[in-house]
Amino acid sequence: MAFSVNTNAGAFAALQNLNQTQSELNTTQTQINTGLRVSSAKDDAATFAIAQTLRGEVSGLQAVSSSLDRAQSSLDVAIAAGEAVSDLLIELKEKAVAAKDNGLDTASRTSLNDDFEQLRDQITSIVQNAEFNGTNAVQNNGDAIIAITNDTGSNTITIAAQDLSLAGTNVAITATQDISTQDLASAAVADIESSIENVNTALSALGSGANRVELQQNFVNSLSDSIEVGIGNLVDADLAETSANLQSLQVRQQLGLQALSIANQAPQSVLSLFR
Template sequence: MSSSVHTNMGAMVALQNLNKTNRELEGIQTRINTGFKISEARDNGAVYNIAQQQRSEDSTYDAVRTSLNRAKSIADVALAAGAQISDIFAQMRQKAVAASDTSITAVSRAAYNNEFIQLRDQIASVIANASFDEANALNGGDATPATKYDFLANSTGTLTVALPIIDLRLTTGAGGTPASPATDVYLGTTDVLDTAANSALVRDRLVASLEYVNTEIARLAASAKRIENHELFVSKLQDSIKGGIGYLVDADLAVESARLQATQVKQQLGTQALSIANQAPQAILSLFRN
C-alpha cells in the first residue's frame, strides 16, 4: 500500500466501522428508550403494518366494551327495579288474601285496601325510575314500543347482543281474567278490595301477575348474564390481541442491555482504532528527516 497524506484507507475503514457501531448504538438506545424493537415503519414495514392493524382492532373493541358495559348497567338497574316490583306484587297478594277473608270487618278490609292501593301505585314510580342513560327495559318501549335493545358484539359492528325490553306496567282492563300481559289487578273501580268477592278476584289476578313478572325478570336476567359473559370474552380477546402485539414489537430489554454493553465497548475500540489510523501519515515525516 502506498503512503499518502491525501488518502488514508486505514482511517476511512476505521471511520466506516465506527459509524456502523454508532448506528447500532443509536438503535439500541432507541429500543431501550421506547421499549419497542419496532417503533416505526422503517424498522420493519411488514411487522409494523400488522401491529398497527391489531392496535386498531384493540381500540375498536374498547367501543364494543363500552356498549356492553352500558348494556350491563341498563340490565342491572332493570333487574333491581324488577325485583322490587316482584316484592310489591307479593305484598299486594298478601293484602288481597287477607281482604278476601269473609270474617273480617269492613274497617279492617278498608285498611287492607288502602295499603293495597299504595303498593299498586308504587309500581308505576319504580318502573319510571328504572332508567339508565334514558334506556328503560321495564316499560315495553313506552312511547316507541320495542322488543329489545341491541348492543355491539364485535369490532365490525355486524354482530349484536340483545337485551329484551319487558313490560311490567299495570294494565287497566276489567273482568275476571287478567289481561295480557298479566299485570292487571284493576276491577274497574278505585277500591279494588272493597268486598271479599272482589278481593278474591284480585287475589287470583295477582297469582297470574306475579308468575308473569317473575318469568319476565328471569328472561331479562338470562340475557343480562349472556351480555356479561360476552363482555368477559371481549376483555380476554383484547388481552390476547395486546399480547400478540407485544410479541411482534416489544423489545427484550435484557437482551438490549447486553447489546448496549458490547456496543459501547465496540464504540470505544473503534474510536481508538480511528485515532491510530489518523496517526499513520505522521510516519511519512520520518522519510524526510536528515
C-alpha cells in the same frame, strides 16, 4: 503500501465502522427507551403493519367492552326493578287475600285497601324510574337493550324489553284497582297471581340476557388480552438481550474511536521520511 497525506483510507474505514456502530447503538437505545423492537415502520415495515392492524382490533374491542358494560348496567337496573315489582306483587296478594275475609269490619277493610293502593302505586314509581343511560327496559313500550359484540360493530346482542307497568303485558292489575269489597279482592287475587307468574317469566328472560352479556364480556376481555400478548410478541424488545447488546456496542464505540484516532495519526509517519 503507498503513503499519502491527501487520502487516508484507514481513517475512512475506521470512520465508516464507527458510524455503523453509532447507528446500531442509537437503535439499541431507542429499544431500551421504548421497550419496543419495532416502534415504527422504519424498523420492520411488515411487522409494524401487522401490529397496527391488531392494535386497531384491540381498540375496537375496547368499544365493545364499553357497550357490553352499558348493557350489563341497564340489565342490572331492569332486573332490580323486576325483583322489586315481584316483591310488591307478593305483598299485594297478601293484602288482597286478607281482604277476601267476609268477617272484616269496615275500618280493617279500609286500612287494607289503603295499603293495597300504596303498594300498587309504588309499582308505577319503580317502573318509571328503572332507567340507566336513557334506557328503560321495563316500562310500557320500553327500550330493548342492545350491545355490540365485535370490533367492527356489525354483530350485536339484543335483550327484549319486558313490560312491567300496571295493566301492561305482564302485570294484570290496573292503576285504579282496589280491594274495597270482597268481590274486588277476589278479582285482585286472580290478577295478582297471573301477574306474579308473568313477572317471574320476564325476570327469567332478563336474567338469561344478563348471563349472555356477561359471557360475551368475559370472551371479549380474553380475546383482547390474547391480541395484546400477540402484539407484544411481534414488537416488544427482549430487554435482556438488548442490554447485552448495549454493553457490546459501547465497547465497540470506544474501540472505533481509538481506531479512528490511530488512523488519523498515520499520515504523520510520512514526516519521518524527510528527516
